[in-house]
Every structure is written in C-alpha cells, then in structure tokens.
Amino acid sequence: MEKRELMYVGKAKKVYATDDKDLCIFEYKDDATAFNGLKKGSFEGKGIINNRMANFIFRLLEKKGVKTHLVEELSDRETLVKKVDIIPLEVIVRNVAAGSFTKRYAVEEGTPFKEPTLEYSYKNDDLGDPLINSYHAVALGIATRQELDEIAKIAFTVNDALKEIFLNIGIKLIDFKIEVGKTSDGQIVLADEISPDTCRLWDAETNKKLDKDRFRLDLGEFGDVYREVWGRLTEYYK
Ligand code: TMP
Numbered sequence: 001m002e003k004r005e006l007m008y009v010g011k012a013k014k015v016y017a018t019d020d021k022d023l024c025i026f027e028y029k030d031d032a033t034a035f036n037g038l039k040k041g042s043f044e045g046k047g048i049i050n051n052r053m054a055n056f057i058f059r060l061l062e063k064k065g066v067k068t069h070l071v072e073e074l075s076d077r078e079t080l081v082k083k084v085d086i087i088p089l090e091v092i093v094r095n096v097a098a099g100s101f102t103k104r105y106a107v108e109e110g111t112p113f114k115e116p117t118l119e120y121s122y123k124n125d126d127l128g129d130p131l132i133n134s135y136h137a138v139a140l141g142i143a144t145r146q147e148l149d150e151i152a153k154i155a156f157t158v159n160d161a162l163k164e165i166f167l168n169i170g171i172k173l174i175d176f177k178i179e180v181g182k183t184s185d186g187q188i189v190l191a192d193e194i195s196p197d198t199c200r201l202w203d204a205e206t207n208k209k210l211d212k213d214r215f216r217l218d219l220g221e222f223g224d225v226y227r228e229v230w231g232r233l234t235e236y237y238k
Pocket of ligand 1: 092098099100101175176177197198199200
C-alpha cells in the first residue's frame with residue numbers, strides 16, 4: 001500500500017490518500033484541542049496510544065457485529081482504513097450526566113440516567129458543532145430517516161459493548177462520541193476513533209477522570225491517565 005497525498009489535517013490526526021481510491025491512511029498526532037480548537041496541548045506518545053486503542057476497540061466491536069472502517073494497523077501511528085464519506089454528525093451517547101449535559105440541564109455531574117441518551121451535534125466548526133435533532137438532520141439533508149435509525153442502532157450497540165469492555169477493567173463509561181461514514185458501496189460504518197479523547201471514563205472505585213477532561217479542565221496527569229487506561233486494557237485482554 002502506497003501512501004500518497006495529504007488529504008486532510010484534523011485536530012488530532014492527518015489523513016492521507018493511498019494508491020487505492022477506496023482506502024486511506026490515518027496518521028495520529030500527539031496534539032489535543034478543546035473548546036473547538038481554542039485550547040491546545042499534547043503529550044508525547046498520545047497519538048500512539050490513541051491509534052492502538054482505537055484499533056483494539058474497533059476489533060472488539062467488530063466481534064459484536066459492529067461494522068467499522070478499520071482495515072489494518074500499519075505502524076505505531078498509522079492505520080489503513082476504508083475511505084468513507086463522513087456523515088457530519090457527532091453521535092453522542094450518555095449513561096451518566098457530565099460535560100455539556102450538566103450545564104444545559106442543570107443536572108449534577110455523576111447523576112446516572114434511567115436509560116442511555118442519544119444526541120447529535122452538527123459537525124460544523126464555524127457554528128461550534130451545535131446540537132441538532134433528527135428532524136433537523138433530515139431537513140438539512142445530512143442523513144435520511146432510515147440512516148438515522150441505523151446510526152442510532154450502531155450507537156447503542158457500541159454503548160453496550162464499550163460499557164462491558166471498560167467495566168472489565170474497572171472503568172465506568174460515562175459518555176462517548178462516535179462518527180459514522182458511508183463506504184463507496186453505501187454501507188454505514190463506524191469511523192474516526194474511539195479513545196480517551198472521545199469518551200468520558202471514570203475509575204469505577206474512585207470516580208477519577210481517566211480521559212480528555214484532564215486536559216479540558218486542567219486537572220493534570222493528562223498523559224498518565226491515557227497510559228493507565230491503555231495499560232489496563234492490554235493487561236486484561238492480552
Ligand atoms: P460534551 O459533554 O462536551 O457534549 O461531550 C460528550 C462526549 O463527547 C464526551 O465523551 C466527549 C465527546 N466529545 C468529543 O469526542 N468531541 C467533541 O468535540 C466534544 C465536544 C465532545
């Protein structure tokens with residue numbers, strides 16, 4: 001597989017074309033941003049952990065029947081993936097109140113929900129990724145009703161699987177964001193990444209935050225907690 005031109009530079013990774021029009025290569029950087037890119041940081045090796053962890057989790061999800069873009073991990077920071085048209089929605093599932101939910105609805109952080117919630121943000125940096133409902137998404141032509149039903153099914157399947165994966169290593173899955181895309185043959189698959197950048201993960205015993213909130217909220221130990229989660233995963237699933 002030949003790596004060709006740089007197609008896209010994201011906040012945490014670069015995407016390259018390959019000599020196959022249906023495949024591209026992700027290259028994970030050590031960068032982190034928050035608040036729509038206003039806050040910037042990094043730690044050495046973050047890209048390696050996120051690359052490996054995302055692929056590891058995607059493989060476990062595939063065993064549970066979730067279709068993903070993953071083809072092959074190429075190196076510490078590089079992964080071959082199916083080229084997809086990303087549906088411009090951040091698909092967010094929550095099990096426990098945290099983050100923007102606590103602010104929007106004045107709910108105390110840590111309040112467990114009776115049922116998981118599902119919400120969408122419209123992926124649009126100029127607008128600051130506003131919350132959007134499924135009717136808006138259909139009205140704007142972002143996705144069809146049928147596609148949204150499929151996306152919701154994927155999101156809840158991922159939630160069930162991820163909750164179990166993390167509970168096995170003493171971690172509560174508070175919430176997470178996924179992105180989905182359409183392959184050249186029209187299939188909707190899980191894309192982008194799942195990592196401590198895209199999930200809220202709390203230690204099951206102590207509720208210590210083991211995710212990107214350590215960077216967003218300046219809590220320290222940013223790299224330490226990513227290494228901790230990855231260490232627990234590889235220890236348990238080796
Ligand atoms: P929120 O509480 O800030 O809305 O975030 C909900 C979840 O989505 C949380 O696990 C963090 C994740 N997330 C992203 O992955 N990317 C983003 O740009 C934002 C705002 C949140």
